Amino acid sequence: MKKIIFGLSFLFCGLAFVSxxxxxxxxxxxxxxxxxxxxxxxxxxxxxxxxxDKNLKWEELGPLQPSPVNLKNDxxxxxxxxxxxxxxxxxxxxxxxxxCSSCHAPDLNWSDGRQVSxxxxxxxxxxxxxxxxxxxxxxxxFWDGRANSLEEQAQMPLEAHNEMNQDVxxxxxxxxxxxxxxxxxxxxxxxxxxTNQRIFESLATFQRTIVSRKTPFDRxxxxxxxxxxxxxxxxxxxxRTKARCIxxxxxxxxxxxxxxxxxxxxxxxxxxxxxxxxxxxxxxxVGKFKTPGLRNVMKTAxxxxxxxxxxxxxxxxxxNMGMPMQVVKPGQEKDPxxxxxxxxxxxxxxxxxxxxxxxxxxxALSSSSxxxxxxxLPK
Amino acid sequence: MKKIIFGLSFLFCGLAFVSxxxxxxxxxxxxxxxxxxxxxxxxxxxxxxxxxDKNLKWEELGPLQPSPVNLKNDxxxxxxxxxxxxxxxxxxxxxxxxxCSSCHAPDLNWSDGRQVSxxxxxxxxxxxxxxxxxxxxxxxxFWDGRANSLEEQAQMPLEAHNEMNQDVxxxxxxxxxxxxxxxxxxxxxxxxxxTNQRIFESLATFQRTIVSRKTPFDRxxxxxxxxxxxxxxxxxxxxRTKARCIxxxxxxxxxxxxxxxxxxxxxxxxxxxxxxxxxxxxxxxVGKFKTPGLRNVMKTAxxxxxxxxxxxxxxxxxxNMGMPMQVVKPGQEKDPxxxxxxxxxxxxxxxxxxxxxxxxxxxALSSSSxxxxxxxLPK
Numbered sequence: 001m002k003k004i005i006f007g008l009s010f011l012f013c014g015l016a017f018v019s020x021x022x023x024x025x026x027x028x029x030x031x032x033x034x035x036x037x038x039x040x041x042x043x044x045x046x047x048x049x050x051x052x053d054k055n056l057k058w059e060e061l062g063p064l065q066p067s068p069v070n071l072k073n074d075x076x077x078x079x080x081x082x083x084x085x086x087x088x089x090x091x092x093x094x095x096x097x098x099x100c101s102s103c104h105a106p107d108l109n110w111s112d113g114r115q116v117s118x119x120x121x122x123x124x125x126x127x128x129x130x131x132x133x134x135x136x137x138x139x140x141x142f143w144d145g146r147a148n149s150l151e152e153q154a155q156m157p158l159e160a161h162n163e164m165n166q167d168v169x170x171x172x173x174x175x176x177x178x179x180x181x182x183x184x185x186x187x188x189x190x191x192x193x194x195t196n197q198r199i200f201e202s203l204a205t206f207q208r209t210i211v212s213r214k215t216p217f218d219r220x221x222x223x224x225x226x227x228x229x230x231x232x233x234x235x236x237x238x239x240r241t242k243a244r245c246i247x248x249x250x251x252x253x254x255x256x257x258x259x260x261x262x263x264x265x266x267x268x269x270x271x272x273x274x275x276x277x278x279x280x281x282x283x284x285x286v287g288k289f290k291t292p293g294l295r296n297v298m299k300t301a302x303x304x305x306x307x308x309x310x311x312x313x314x315x316x317x318x319x320n321m322g323m324p325m326q327v328v329k330p331g332q333e334k335d336p337x338x339x340x341x342x343x344x345x346x347x348x349x350x351x352x353x354x355x356x357x358x359x360x361x362x363x364a365l366s367s368s369s370x371x372x373x374x375x376x377l378p379k
Numbered sequence: 380m381k382k383i384i385f386g387l388s389f390l391f392c393g394l395a396f397v398s399x400x401x402x403x404x405x406x407x408x409x410x411x412x413x414x415x416x417x418x419x420x421x422x423x424x425x426x427x428x429x430x431x432d433k434n435l436k437w438e439e440l441g442p443l444q445p446s447p448v449n450l451k452n453d454x455x456x457x458x459x460x461x462x463x464x465x466x467x468x469x470x471x472x473x474x475x476x477x478x479c480s481s482c483h484a485p486d487l488n489w490s491d492g493r494q495v496s497x498x499x500x501x502x503x504x505x506x507x508x509x510x511x512x513x514x515x516x517x518x519x520x521f522w523d524g525r526a527n528s529l530e531e532q533a534q535m536p537l538e539a540h541n542e543m544n545q546d547v548x549x550x551x552x553x554x555x556x557x558x559x560x561x562x563x564x565x566x567x568x569x570x571x572x573x574t575n576q577r578i579f580e581s582l583a584t585f586q587r588t589i590v591s592r593k594t595p596f597d598r599x600x601x602x603x604x605x606x607x608x609x610x611x612x613x614x615x616x617x618x619r620t621k622a623r624c625i626x627x628x629x630x631x632x633x634x635x636x637x638x639x640x641x642x643x644x645x646x647x648x649x650x651x652x653x654x655x656x657x658x659x660x661x662x663x664x665v666g667k668f669k670t671p672g673l674r675n676v677m678k679t680a681x682x683x684x685x686x687x688x689x690x691x692x693x694x695x696x697x698x699n700m701g702m703p704m705q706v707v708k709p710g711q712e713k714d715p716x717x718x719x720x721x722x723x724x725x726x727x728x729x730x731x732x733x734x735x736x737x738x739x740x741x742x743a744l745s746s747s748s749x750x751x752x753x754x755x756l757p758k
Binding site: 088095096097098099101102105107108112113114115118120121122124302310369374377 | 499753
């Protein structure tokens with residue numbers, strides 16, 4: 001880890017140098033701050049064109065969507081309540097000490113604030129625990145997309161030796177011994193029988209109710225034109241144009257629900273992680289990781305799949321120069337697994353004031369947190 | 380918890396109203412920004428007088444002091460290394476899953492980011508886990524000062540039922556079964572014998588090495604006059620004068636090493652916590668909690684002994700009106716335990732721009748973090 005840090009320090013020195021040289025913030029000849037605010041105060045189909053690559057499938061930024069879970073439906077609400085109880089119950093783990101909430105804590109924005117999570121017997125995880133906010137929106141789960149549904153996802157951390165280390169073959173029997181769970185399963189599923197499938201389904205259903213609250217950005221696009229500061233309006237414009245963020249971070253949750261290689265594979269080195277390729281075995285997927293959503297991003301440091309970055313300014317410096325390029329060693333030229341950075345990434349050369357405006361816009365994607373009371377555990 | 384939140388929301392609405400009415404930022408007739416920077420660029424004994432109460436024992440703000448642990452001394456270094464290993468070892472807990480680092484994580488600034496920590500069997504703690512940075516400086520440990528040394532402190536979380544839940548009578552025997560520890564104890568103490576005293580001493584000695592790094596504030600007082608922005612210089616001045624922070628947050632670590640009642644006792648209510656009084660049984664100590672240091676304070680939210688506040692602007696609004704006052708119910712007038720807010724607290728009535736300057740100064744007390752590698756655990 002130390003070596004990586006040292007390596008990155010050098011990289012950042014270089015990046016800082018590059019970024020200082022980049023030209024100062026200009027909005028373009030025709031756009032004053034006033035006209036920019038006016039443009040963005042209108043409906044989004046009248047906003048300035050987004051700077052997206054030709055033939056790219058993308059969606060305009062937009063307001064929060066409702067969770068797919070209908071809590072007015074009594075029987076679904078009972079499944080959610082059961083799922084919430086299980087989510088906070090450490091008895092789902094082999095040691096009876098680690099629950100889903102250990103790494104997805106509501107008061108840490110449904111993550112844990114760590115670079116990588118610490119699991120059973122204090123073993124470290126390989127990747128950063130993602131926030132569960134709006135997780136219902138993702139088509140594939142995990143940084144490498146190895147699960148196709150939250151139901152499928154739930155089993156994996158439960159049985160991972162460095163996460164909850166539970167023998168899932170024994171899980172239903174173990175939980176059945178806790179008498180207090182029987183009425184909860186009965187309410188949720190009509191009979192008190194405890195099965196893995198019911199456990200995973202209720203955990204998944206509860207997680208689909210974890211949604212962001214309204215942000216200044218949402219209030220702005222709903223017509224409250226003062227909800228964004230001038231600097232944030234400039235940031236929004238940069239996000240969609242010069243900075244090209246919108247190529248991947250688009251739609252209501254600022255994610256394209258897709259996978260990209262940013263150049264952080266550590267290919268051939270100690271911390272190598274080839275991401276999506278590990279699952280598909282398709283050489284085109286080497287080093288691809290899921291595009292995270294950006295709602296509340298400023299509350300979920302450290303960032304990236306390995307949690308190695310806790311400085312948004314540093315991250316923008318990295319994007320500024322198009323991310324690190326894979327060094328091709330002699331003999332590797334034809335290696336089909338040689339990672340290739342996504343073509344969407346280019347040096348965007350933002351000035352310091354442009355970077356500040358962009359970060360200020362990201363701040364406008366933060367919503368206030370609400371207190372989630374832990375549930376009393378059945379006995 | 381919800382009730383408290385609702386109550387506080389109302390309070391904050393009131394506070395916001397008060398703070399909007401307060402007069403706008405003025406430096407005073409005689410001080411321009413330039414002259415202010417000039418004044419503070421000189422040695423601290425020539426700084427403008429601090430606005431501290433008569434007869435108050437206080438110390439001027441100052442640079443980092445060296446840790447009292449001499450790491451050049453080989454035998455002390457071995458004690459530190461042992462202490463570090465034990466600090467990360469979950470086998471110090473009854474369940475073998477919770478270590479000191481679970482609630483004092485280096486990558487979370489030696490705290491856990493939670494309102495209150497979650498311990499054995501997911502039981503919540505009563506108070507917020509404090510950061511261990513510069514903990515060597517404190518004369519008494521815990522929010523209520525119930526330990527007089529780090530050695531004495533170490534035992535308490537180890538055996539608390541809602542923290543590590545270890546039977547300490549059995550601790551030395553349990554750890555002696557881990558053969559890999561014998562050479563480490565031998566190196567540190569001259570014989571391989573494992574005793575509780577040796578465990579606590581090495582944990583304490585390691586913790587005395589956990590120190591802040593240099594901040595922009597330190598560089599400023601060392602003569603690098605551009606290390607603070609204009610706004611931060613104004614914030615420093617406000618900190619020492621109008622805002623009166625320096626009455627309690629003084630010295631090199633921005634703490635008077637003392638205890639004060641800020642009015643957050645919840646006296647007579649569900650979440651009542653009388654702090655220092657629980658230890659001394661002296662009615663004058665009702666509701667007093669330790670003054671935390673402010674180095675890296677912007678990295679250690681949520682704040683206060685109950686971790687209930689994660690918005691520094693909201694906290695300043697509360698200080699602005701002199702903190703909540705205890706409502707005296709009929710018949711309580713002569714109750715010796717009726718909490719009384721510290722006399723040092725008064726409505727300071729900062730304007731919005733003054734609050735911003737103060738927060739900006741607090742940002743200048745942040746230092747970069749360094750990566751602490753977890754130690755391989757002996758087998």
